[in-house]
Amino acid sequence: MTSTTSPASTPSTLGFAILAVLARGNRTGYDLAAAMRRPVGYFWTARHSQIHAELQKLRAAELVAYESEHGPGPQDKKVYHLTPEGRRALREWVTEPPRERPERDELVLKAYASWLAEPGMVRRMFAEQLAAHEERLAEYERHEASFGGPPALGDPRFGNYATLLCGLGYERHRIEWCRWMLSRLGEDA
Amino acid sequence: MTSTTSPASTPSTLGFAILAVLARGNRTGYDLAAAMRRPVGYFWTARHSQIHAELQKLRAAELVAYESEHGPGPQDKKVYHLTPEGRRALREWVTEPPRERPERDELVLKAYASWLAEPGMVRRMFAEQLAAHEERLAEYERHEASFGGPPALGDPRFGNYATLLCGLGYERHRIEWCRWMLSRLGEDA
DNA sequence: TACGTCATGTAACTTGTTACATGATTAG
DNA sequence: CTAATCATGTAACAAGTTACATGACGTA
Incomplete structure (x- = not known):
C-alpha cells in the first residue's frame, strides 16, 4: 500500500500571496483576483487564470479548502478558506528571509x-x-x-x-x- | 517566390538590454552574461542561456551581427556588434514610455x-x-x-x-x- | 591532477500573460 | 437590449531558471 501522499513542495510566492489575502477573510477566486489588483496588487499581482490554477495546487497541498455555493454561472462558486496547516505555513514563511529576485526596471x-x-x-x-x-x-x-x-x-x-x-x-x-x-x-x- | 522575410517583431526588453550593452562596445555572449550581472545586472539580469537565445533572435531581426574568431572550446567564439538598424532601434526605444510591469516584492x-x-x-x-x-x-x-x-x-x-x-x-x-x-x-x- | 575561466549551446521546467469559452443576474 | 459584474475554467504562448553537455587553456 504505497499511499501516494502528495509531495506538497512549498508553494510559490504567489501561493503565499493568496494565503496572505485569505488570512484576512474567506474569498472566492474572483475576489482574490480583485484583491490582487488593489491594494495588494501594489506589491504582488496575478490574473484570475493564474489564481485559479494556484488555488488548485494549494488545495492539493491542503493549505486551503473551499465550500461550494451554487451560482452564478455554469460552475459552482467556491469560497476558499485557510486550513490550520495553511495558516501555519504562512506564519512560518513570513519570518524566512525573502528569496532575492533580480531587479528588472x-x-x-x-x-x-x-x-x-x-x-x-x-x-x-x-x-x-x-x-x-x-x-x-x-x-x-x-x-x-x-x-x-x-x-x-x-x-x-x-x-x-x-x-x-x-x-x-x-x-x-x-x-x-x-x-x-x-x-x-x-x-x- | 514567396520570400519569407522575417516578421521581425520588436525585441523583448531583454533584447534592448543587450543592445544597450552592445552600444558601449562589442562583446561575446559570455561577456554580455558577465555584464548582465554587474553593474547592468542591478537593473536587468539574464543567464547566459537566455542571452544566447536572445542573440539569435536579434540576429534574425538584423539588429546585431557577429564576427567569428576561433576558440576556445568546441564552437567558434562570436563577437557581436550593433548593426546601424540595431542602433536606431535602441535610440527609438529609449524615449518611448516604459511598459509598466507589476511590482512583485x-x-x-x-x-x-x-x-x-x-x-x-x-x-x-x-x-x-x-x-x-x-x-x-x-x-x-x-x-x-x-x-x-x-x-x-x-x-x-x-x-x-x-x-x-x-x-x-x-x-x-x-x-x-x-x-x-x-x-x-x-x-x- | 583538479579547478577556474572562457566560450558555446540545448532541454526541461516554472512563472506569468493573453486569449478563448461559458453563463446567470442586475443596472441602464 | 446591452453592458457590467460575478464566477469558473482551459490553452497557447512568452519570459526566465536550472541543469545538462562540450572542450581548450592556464594556474595551483
Missing part, C-alpha cells in the same frame, strides 16, 4: 542607454514618468490620511499600513530621481 | 502578512534585510565616489551614473523603511 535601463538619444525626447519621457509617480504619491497620501497613524502589531491593518508606507517611500524616491534626471537633461533655465 | 508581501507572526521573529528578518541594504548602499557610495560628479550627457558614463544614482536612492528608501519596521516591531527601548 525598464525605466532604469532606459536611463542607462539615454546617452545616445536626443536629450529633449528623453526629457519628455521622464517628465511623463514624474507626473505618473506624483499622481500615485498623492493617491497614497490620501490613503495614509485615512489611517489615524499606524495600527497595532496584531491588527491585520498593520500589514496594510506597513506596505503603504513602503509605497510612499518608493514613490518619493522615484520622484526625486526623475527630477534629478530632468535637471540634467537641460532646460532647467 | 516579496519583502513587502511579508510585511503585509507580518501581523500574524511573532514580532521578535519578524524583527530578526527585517534586521537582516536592513544590514544587506546598508552593505549595498556602502558599495554604491564607494562607486559614486569614483565618479567625479555626473558625466556629460553624450558620454556613455552618464548612463552608468544615472542608474547608480537611482540605486543609491532606492537603497536609502529601503533602509528607511526597514528601520521604521524595526521601530514598530518593538525592542526600541
